Amino acid sequence: MNGLDSVPASSRQAAARTPAPLFGRQQWAIALFVVGAGMLLQLLPLLVLERREQSLIPRIVFWVLELPTLIAALTLVYRWALLRRLTTLTTVLMSVTIAVALGSALSALTLFLVTAIQGPGSVLTPSGRPASYLGVTLFGGIFGLFHCGLWALAFVYPAAVEDRRLRAAEADKLRLEAEALRTTAELSRLRSQLEPHFLLNTLNAIAGLVTQDPREARRLLACLGELLGDTLQADGDTQTFGREVAWLKGYASILESRFTGSLRFEWDVATNVQQVLLPRLLLQPILENAVTHGALKRGGPGLVRLSASRQMRDGSPVLVCTVEDDGPGFDPAVTREGGIGLPAARRRLALWSADASFDIRSTGDGTRVVIELPWKA
Amino acid sequence: MSVNPAAHPPARFRTLVVEDEWPARNYLVELLEASHLAEVVGAVSTIEEARQVLTDPAGELRVDVAFVDVRIVGSGDEAGLELVRSMAQGPSAPMFVLATAYRQHAVEAFELGVVDYLLKPFTEERVQKCLERLVERRPTPAPERPARIVARQGKKLVFLDPGEVWAFEASDRLTSVHTVHGQFALDLSLAAIEASIGRGFLRVHRSWLVSSSYIRELERDGSETRLFVGTGLGPEQPGIFVPVARERAQAVRELLLANSTGVRRG
Numbered sequence: 166m167n168g169l170d171s172v173p174a175s176s177r178q179a180a181a182r183t184p185a186p187l188f189g190r191q192q193w194a195i196a197l198f199v200v201g202a203g204m205l206l207q208l209l210p211l212l213v214l215e216r217r218e219q220s221l222i223p224r225i226v227f228w229v230l231e232l233p234t235l236i237a238a239l240t241l242v243y244r245w246a247l248l249r250r251l252t253t254l255t256t257v258l259m260s261v262t263i264a265v266a267l268g269s270a271l272s273a274l275t276l277f278l279v280t281a282i283q284g285p286g287s288v289l290t291p292s293g294r295p296a297s298y299l300g301v302t303l304f305g306g307i308f309g310l311f312h313c314g315l316w317a318l319a320f321v322y323p324a325a326v327e328d329r330r331l332r333a334a335e336a337d338k339l340r341l342e343a344e345a346l347r348t349t350a351e352l353s354r355l356r357s358q359l360e361p362h363f364l365l366n367t368l369n370a371i372a373g374l375v376t377q378d379p380r381e382a383r384r385l386l387a388c389l390g391e392l393l394g395d396t397l398q399a400d401g402d403t404q405t406f407g408r409e410v411a412w413l414k415g416y417a418s419i420l421e422s423r424f425t426g427s428l429r430f431e432w433d434v435a436t437n438v439q440q441v442l443l444p445r446l447l448l449q450p451i452l453e454n455a456v457t458h459g460a461l462k463r464g465g466p467g468l469v470r471l472s473a474s475r476q477m478r479d480g481s482p483v484l485v486c487t488v489e490d491d492g493p494g495f496d497p498a499v500t501r502e503g504g505i506g507l508p509a510a511r512r513r514l515a516l517w518s519a520d521a522s523f524d525i526r527s528t529g530d531g532t533r534v535v536i537e538l539p540w541k542a
Numbered sequence: 543m544s545v546n547p548a549a550h551p552p553a554r555f556r557t558l559v560v561e562d563e564w565p566a567r568n569y570l571v572e573l574l575e576a577s578h579l580a581e582v583v584g585a586v587s588t589i590e591e592a593r594q595v596l597t598d599p600a601g602e603l604r605v606d607v608a609f610v611d612v613r614i615v616g617s618g619d620e621a622g623l624e625l626v627r628s629m630a631q632g633p634s635a636p637m638f639v640l641a642t643a644y645r646q647h648a649v650e651a652f653e654l655g656v657v658d659y660l661l662k663p664f665t666e667e668r669v670q671k672c673l674e675r676l677v678e679r680r681p682t683p684a685p686e687r688p689a690r691i692v693a694r695q696g697k698k699l700v701f702l703d704p705g706e707v708w709a710f711e712a713s714d715r716l717t718s719v720h721t722v723h724g725q726f727a728l729d730l731s732l733a734a735i736e737a738s739i740g741r742g743f744l745r746v747h748r749s750w751l752v753s754s755s756y757i758r759e760l761e762r763d764g765s766e767t768r769l770f771v772g773t774g775l776g777p778e779q780p781g782i783f784v785p786v787a788r789e790r791a792q793a794v795r796e797l798l799l800a801n802s803t804g805v806r807r808g
Contacts, residue, residue, distance in 0.1 A: 369566050378731070424615070426716060464588070
């Protein structure tokens with residue numbers, strides 16, 4: 166019935182969205198390619214330029230030990246950092262530390278293993294001397310750092326790009342959705358202002374009055390024409406209180422005529438509030454509510470009274486507007502009785518200004534809605 | 543052997559109008575009367591009054607058809623439907639016609655056995671068609687019955703014999719009926735009354751409709767003319783004074799004299 170209450174589920178989920186996965190199918194391909202290329206780049210100079218096969222064995226042992234361990238460890242840390250929402254700097258520092266530590270430890274392990282299998286002196290430095298544990302650890306740390314860079318390039322960078330793309334798409338979707346919502350709200354508001362049944366019933370009343378009371382029929386036609394013209398022509402979401410009240414008076418006058426003998430309106434609008442701005446036809450559903458759930462439920466002549474004045478709250482001026490009826494009242498907590506008009510009006514008011522207030526008091530003697538909104542002129 | 547319907551016009555349907563909006567109520571009454579197929583015996587604005595009229599144990603109104611607005615604002619969005627639902631199965635239930643601006647109740651209405659479904663705004667043709675449909679539904683005319691009309695006194699409904707009515711008075715959208723039993727309220731405009739239950743009454747003033755058989759005195763005081771309407775002559779007798787509009791005074795006087803003998807015209 167109204168577009169306001171149905172917020173699409175996707176926009177609610179947006180806040181809890183997950184980042185792009187590190188291990189999508191495409192990501193794996195990129196990662197394999199980058200890691201493979203990195204290793205080839207390291208191996209090529211050894212094979213082509215130096216031709217020292219025996220230094221190849223410890224290096225391959227080191228890579229077999231270090232690369233999978235490091236990539237797994239860094240990925241886990243990255244995941245954990247995302248979940249904990251750690252800052253970029255913390256994440257980078259942690260990754261680098263872990264890479265250096267793992268590289269050092271595993272290169273030491275490699276030296277130990279190769280020495281144990283092939284005998285002492287089987288691992289040589291590039292200058293041909295047997296490698297020391299200190300040198301190998303240093304070498305391992307540097308390689309750890311290098312592999313960390315490789316990992317970032319292979320896994321994190323594609324994921325980050327993908328994430329950015331998804332985010333942009335999502336933002337676009339949200340923006341479109343918000344626009345659609347605004348349009349729907351606008352349309353449903355226009356529709357509710359002059360809903361078809363109001364129109365049909367008013368036309369029926371005029372058809373009857375044509376013979377019974379031609380002057381009244383002509384007057385209602387003029388009123389209806391003004392309401393329609395205003396609804397069809399007016400643009401924007403804002404209008405002056407003076408125009409708002411003029412519209413409401415035409416609307417009320419039609420209802421008064423249709424419910425002759427059962428409904429009466431009273432207006433008490435201060436002269437200095439004519440120029441203040443408020444959301445267009447904010448008061449219409451409130452007035453309608455006072456009629457259908459208030460004055461006409463009385464079982465006798467009912468009264469709806471609208472008053473408005475400029476008042477001061479904490480040193481700044483506000484518009485105070487009251488709509489009251491003398492009906493049997495209702496429980497504002499039960500939305501069925503309040504209809505959809507009141508919650509929608511309350512929401513519009515809240516969107517209009519955070520300092521605005523909306524208060525409903527309903528007793529057995531009537532209902533009173535008081536609205537306060539900051540002075541905008 | 544065929545029966546010429548014109549030779550034996552069927553008895554008019556005795557109808558009750560249940561409608562909460564003043565102009566709509568008068569409009570429907572006017573259209574029903576204009577069809578010459580129905581006469582309005584009551585027009586009420588709430589479901590409670592409608593229920594009271596339809597369940598009146600004496601059954602004095604003998605309503606044939608009730609035209610019910612679906613949405614009676616004071617009673618609920620589907621108050622008319624609920625009335626039909628609760629009354630349609632009754633032993634002396636009238637036929638029901640729903641009248642509304644809302645299309646969505648049509649299916650349920652027909653399930654409840656409603657005879658027709660009138661959409662607002664009404665038109666003369668559509669109401670006529672509706673009544674013709676009702677005639678088809680009830681081929682044998684009901685026996686002639688004493689006609690009574692319904693009026694209101696506060697929250698109480700009263701049933702009046704049209705022959706007891708002295709006059710109808712309109713004052714600022716409130717219409718009252720004056721009788722020997724007192725003054726009661728009617729939820730119809732004077733124009734609608736003149737077209738329905740006040741047929742044959744004399745419009746002596748913009749806001750007065752008078753039964754000529756109860757006019758007892760015609761009094762001229764300078765340019766003002768007034769009537770005494772009631773059951774007897776003299777100040778002690780029950781009755782009311784009714785003003786006569788200046789432009790109608792001559793016509794009223796002539797009409798009264800034309801139907802009487804004794805006084806020389808002039």
